[in-house]
Amino acid sequence: MIELYILLILMIIGSIIALEVRDLLSSVILVGTVGVCLSIGFIMLKAPDLAMTQLIVQILLVLILIRATISKDVRFINSKKEFGIFIIVIIGLAVFINFADEVVxxxxxxxxxxMWVSQTYLKNALNSTDVVNLVSKISLDYRIFDTFGAMIALFTAVIGVLAIGRQRSQEKD
Amino acid sequence: MSVEKRQYYFDQSKGMGIIVKTVTRLTVGIVFLFGINVALKGHLVPGGGVAGGGAIALALLSLILAFGKETALKNINRKRITMIATLGMMMFLFLGLIGLIGGNLFSTHFMDNEGKFGILKANIIPLFNIAICLLVGSGVYTIFITLIMLQVRKGSDK
Structure with a gap:
């Protein structure tokens, strides 16, 4: 159990440094470190399905971020941070902790x-078909509308990006 | 290797250096096959369509990053890859809609899986995994190459 807390503390430290550092490339690499720690945590909690998806999506995210933020040379952030945003963040954190206390x-x-709903899945899932991986069975059979919505969201994102790219080329002509 | 290919391979202005090109040429096929393997075995071992499609998109993206975008876009252009994404989405939709025949619910298992073996034994769930793999792999690749083209066009205006 104590390894999980060490991983959590590492993730918090990495996120804070990624926010505060001036170099953009170091910031992106620190975001990748947080994702790898999260993936190891999923393996410790016995969820290899989630760990694999988290690792692959994190690599994709870091690649896209590196390509998007750093085109030719490394850029530095030189602007000063405003004091008003700091006060607003502290007030928001106080309100959030106040409400989260009762919920937690x-x-x-x-x-x-x-285990209200999960108990039924665990009893019946293996009898109905020959799908050994229960996560795949649940997400593609019992919760098919959830997966369908996620795929529709991804497809809409693809069509939106394509439409914006086409409009830009028409303006140039 | 022909002379033009060799000249391109040692050309430092297109893509990254020669070490990155060599390592990418060796590993890109392995990553691609790993993605197909994860997607096809999604009903047996941890993995599934999203993870497999992500690995396939990663293989294609590493080709772009190492060899420059002209080489990658020569073989896989945007119209072809958009067709594959649409094919995945339509396959997902129609697999669900076939279950409605005969007054059943959405995505009812319609195949008869008695006496089958291997991938056919687990009804339509591998087919769903293949559809998701096609959609995720080609969709992420489409978003990436469109963003690259936008960046290039913006830079050439200045």
Missing amino acids: NNLPIFGKPI
């Missing part, structure tokens, strides 16, 4: 979830 107290204990 009513949650079930870590490691002992309430």
Whole structure:
């Protein structure tokens, strides 16, 4: 259990340094480090499905970020940070912690979830078909509309990016 | 290797250096096959369509980053890759809609899987995985090459 807390502390430190550092390339690499720590944490919590998806999506994200932020040479951020944003963040954090306190107290204990719906899945999923991987069975059979919505969102993003690119070329002509 | 290919391979102005080009040429096929493997075995081992499609998109993106965009876009242009993304989405939709025949629910298992073996044993779930893999792989690649073209066009205006 203590390894998980070490990973969590590493992730928090990495996120804070990624916000504060001046070099953009170092910031992107620190975001990648946080993703790898999250992936190791998923493996420790016995969720290899999530760990694989998290690792691949994180690599994609870091590649796109490097390509988008750093084109030729490394840029530095020179602007000063405003003091008003700092006060607004502190007020927002205070309100959030005030409301989150009641919610966290009513949650079930870590490691002992309430198995209302999952119990049915665990009993019946293996009998109906020959799908051994239960995660695949749940996300593609019981929760098919969820996956369908996610795929529609991705497809809409592709069409939107293509439409914006085409409009830019028409303006140039 | 022919003379023009050799000249291109040692050309430093297109793409990255020769070490990155050599390593990419060796690893890109392995990453591509790993993505197909993860997508096809999604009903047996951890993985699935999203992870497999992401790995395939990663292989294509590393080709662009190492060899420059002219080489990659010569073989896989935008119209062809958009057709593959649309094919994945339509395959997902129609696999769900076939289940509606006969008054059943959306994405009912319509195939008879008695006596089958291998990938056919697990009804339509591998087909869903293949559709998601096509959509995610080609969709992420399309977004990336469109962003690259926007950046290039913006730079040439100045």
